[in-house]
Amino acid sequence: MQGDRIDFRMTASTYSNGSLPFAFRVLNGRTVEIQPGRAAVGGFFYELDAPLSLPIAANPGDKARLDTVVLRADLAKGSVNLATVQGQPAAQPIAPQPQRVLGQMWEMVLYEVQVPPANGAVTPFARLQFDAPPSVRSPWNTTDTARFIEQNSFIADLDANGGGSQTEYFKGRDGLVVSRDLGKMRTFTSSVGNVNFQPPASDRIVRWRWIAPNTVSFSLRISNRSDNDISCVGGNWYIDTVLPQPVSGGATAIFHGYLENVSWAGGYPYMTMVYGMPWAWDSPYVHLFQIGHNSPTANNGVAGLDKIPARSNLYLSGIYESNTFTY
Incomplete structure (x- = not known):
């Protein structure tokens, strides 16, 4: 001791x-x-x-x-x-x-x-x-290794094979949970839902990490480098995007961001405030909204973000509670 x-x-x-x-x-x-x-x-x-x-x-x-x-x-x-x-x-x-x-x-x-x-x-x-049980280290296969350690222990994945992230876990009463990431930011390729086309994977990047038990911090960038608007199709009135981990059903989350439209394309202004709201409980999908009911320049309510104009960039970030008690 x-x-x-x-x-x-x-x-x-x-x-x-x-x-x-x-x-x-x-x-x-x-x-x-x-x-x-x-x-x-x-x-x-x-x-x-x-x-x-x-x-x-x-x-x-x-x-x-x-x-x-x-x-x-x-x-x-x-x-x-x-x-x-x-x-x-x-x-x-x-x-x-x-x-x-x-x-x-x-x-x-x-x-x-x-x-x-x-x-x-x-x-x-x-x-x-x-x-307390000593904190232990694992080179890989850490979530499986954690089944054999003492209850109420911390175990760190050293990612010795370079296939993921250096991460700390806690094995407690509620199961095995990620307590924090110890290495670099993780990356995740998001997607854009309900639209006429997807930008390349390199233009749909999320940087994220576990910052506390069951808690994710993220920043998302979606770039439309084409000369065409990314627009809603199929009668949809808002665009979806995807987070790296589901948002917990027991939590409320609202994310903030903006649409940078330097060429004033698609009838949108130079800058539009954007809000993200989780689509459903325990889901990674997020609805995107903007200020304004019928027009992006109106200030009379919240409307769905129905396009990412040509040559524009969408940014969104936030912190949210996930649900990782699965082991």
């Missing part, structure tokens, strides 16, 4: 108080009994091998108090013991901070204890710090 922590790895999805080291129970409303456990604190290893009762000081006044139960390492004596630290009664009480003086005293808080006025029954709240 490294640093201050309880010597117990949390590798299950759920726990009860009684199943954990240093579990507590309150005796007679005023005494906290701590169950056996092992921990490292201040560079020492401590083991409690039998229940230990710690009385909480009386609080006869009219204001509440917050105390703490700590593991205290006395570095001068070379000993570690369980102790209580008394806070000050106040209208908004604050628990005392642990002592951390190198070479002298070092404390790790196990419980914050609510001490009501008029000597009411005390209530401990766990502030336990546990050991």
